[in-house]
Amino acid sequence: MLRDITLGQYYQTESVLHRMDPRVKLGGTLLYIISLFCFKNFWGYLIAVLFLGCVIKLSKVPFKYMVKGMKAIIVLLLITVVFNLFLTPGTALITVWKLTITKEGLKTALTMALRLTLLIIGSSVMTLTTTPNQLTDAMEKGMSPLKVIKVPVHELAMMMSIALRFIPILLEETDKIMKAQIARGADFESGNLFKRAKAMVPLLVPLFISAFRRANDLAMAMEARCYRGGDNRTKMKPLVYHRNDFIAYAFIFVYMVASITIGRVF
Amino acid sequence: MGIIKAENVTFEYIRRDEEGNVEGITTAVDNVSLDIEQGQFIAILGHNGSGKSTFAKHLNAILHPTEGTVWVNGMNTRHEEDVWDIRQTAGMVFQNPDNQIIGQIVEEDVGFGPENMGVPTKEIWERVEESLKAVGMYEFRKHSPNKLSGGQKQRVSIAGVLAMHPKCIVLDEPTAMLDPNGRKEVIRAIRALNDVEGMTVILITHYMEEIIYADKVFIMDKGKVAMEGTPREVFSQVEKLKKLRLDVPQVTLLAYELQKKGLPLPDGILTTEELVQELLDLKNGNLERR
Structure with a gap:
């Protein structure tokens, strides 16, 4: 019974995203997550949704797999929404018994829900298209500075x-x-x-x-087998950037520029 | 001097109590000397606690002798600066296949040794391919080790050592945790390495059937070499083997019992075919005499 558990949730298929260098995916996901928390207006989220939509289309992973990841945080999501809804002070919209929903509360709750949903779906796109092994490699290389x-x-x-x-x-x-x-x-x-x-x-x-x-x-x-730490070690599968990876970086850059200008990150 | 030479090797495990006082000394290896030539197939046999595994770890510089010296390809295992060259020359395969496979994919595990040695990427791939082919696991190169059988895992471990291009391969009870089929698979792979590639093989085991193909057998008991010689020489001394609590292969035992009952059979019969042939010869000989 315990053997059925698989770690990560890699979805095996052939797509541009699967072949992409894991460093690009890791960096891109990180930027995307940061951007989600910096947006100051709803336009920013629209850009994030568009970006995510493109990426999901490219990944060729069925959408229901992404939603699966949501199940795990549905409780957390509800708690956040409920707390924000009722406990944010401001102008009252509706008052039921002792609970008041404020205008500000409604706004924060919606933003929070949107943020978390986009965050979870975005990061599951990464784990669905990258094996844990590639992720480890990307982290080693990416953190080498x-x-x-x-x-x-x-x-x-x-x-x-x-x-x-x-x-x-x-x-x-x-x-x-x-x-x-x-x-x-x-x-x-x-x-x-x-x-x-x-x-x-x-x-x-x-x-x-x-x-x-x-x-x-x-x-x-x-x-x-002669293991003596990372010095002087060569790699059987070294990470090398290909043309597609640079295109992906350009794509991420465009996303970044768009979110800074339209989403008013600063 | 051969590829591996051990001279008066003694190894003591020292047990200490909580204050660090010596509680007792167990001599695991006691004054062992042997000389192994390049290309030989050597078997070291002994029951549990005979010191055979402890001795094996000396050949890879994992343990250093308390007294005496071990040379691998002319390098003294005591010299710290030679340690990596020694481990590259005398590769080692351990008992539990699960605990020695590092990679999550077969080919990555085989590449682990060459990666550590700093072999260029392109050559690693060549080495991985050739090693996996040598043990007949090439078609499994993309598999996860967790999904393989015990015999297959152990063959992957052997490939992992082969990829380091060793001169000699030490196998420390590689078949102890396998089922009979897995055991056959592994022994077949080891024999092929010795026959085809001329690899020096040192097989440590407690299964008698596995040593009949060896060029030379050492039998260890209580840390000492109790018997040595060709398998035939060793197996001809059935009584002595029994005293060392070792099982003789069934055919050898049968031949021995027949011999005791008066049949004129030669000493140290190792395989069924051999016994059948001898018995047929005897029968025909008897007929001719009549």
Whole structure:
């Protein structure tokens, strides 16, 4: 049962966006997210919607996959909307019992909802078209200027990719230990929250021990294959910009200019 | 001096209590000497705790001997500056395939070693292709390692070592966690490497069936080399093997029992075909005599 979980939500298909250099996608998404929080009028959001629409069209990923990501934050979205709606002081529009909806409240609530929706859909476009592996690579390469201030960029990227590799293995192991403990009479399902948390102890202890053992083995195997950190290392799949990537950068630049001039970012 | 030479190697595990006082010393490897020539297929055999895995880790400079010296291709494993060259010369495959695959895609894992060595990108791809072909896993190059069987994973691990272009490959119980089919797959791949590519192979195992193809067998017990010789020489001493709590292959045991009952069979029969042939010869010989 636990094996079915997939991390990230990569959608396999052939599109311009899938082939694009992950650095472009990462940078673009970042700029897009920042722009969402800087817009001062509704025109800015219109541009963001247009931009997002183009990108979704290019990605060839069915729209329902993007909406799937929304399900996870629907509660958060509702809470934000409700709080903003009722708790923003200003000129009253409607008063029901003790709750007042103000004009300002309505405006903030709508803006917030729009922002969050665009944010989630925008970032799922990135995760749907980029494998976790490519993302790690992009982060390593993109953050490499930070090496100057002694940020262990390569090590962080390596840790991330190893974590990704071991998630399914540890999930499988959890499944196995769980079954073994159930066979010995362990009960993971009944009781209150406190009781259930306590029942997790016989699951977590063996899992941690085995994870440490695996880490030890893996470190030895990596050393045996001459791993000695990021220095002097070459790449099997180096990130190289192609023509399409420059076009994409130009496209992002146009978006940026448009949002600054029309969306009044400054 | 051969590709690998060990001289009076002793390794002690020191157990300490909480204050750091020595509680006890376990001698895992005790005064082992051996000399391995380029191109040989060597098997090191022993039951659990015989020190065979500890010894294997010396060949890759993961452990350093307490006493004695190990040379790999003329380099002393104690010399810090040679460590990476040693690991490149004597590649190592470990027991658990899950814990030694680093990449999330087969080809990326095989490329990990060359990447670390600073091999140019184009050559990495060539090496990856040739290594995966050598173990027969080329068509799986785009797969995730999690979806492969144990035998396939272990073959990927072997390819990962091959891509570093080692002179010698040390396999530390590569088949211990595999099912019989996976075991056969891996042993076939290892033998092909030795036969076709002339790779020096050091196979550490506790399965008797796996060593019959070896050029030379070392049997370890309590950290010492208890027996050494060709598989035939080793298997001819059934009583001694039994004393070392090692199982003799069924055919060898059958031949031994028949021999004890008075059939004039030669010592150390290793395969079923061999026994069948000997028995047929005996039968025909008897008929001729009649």
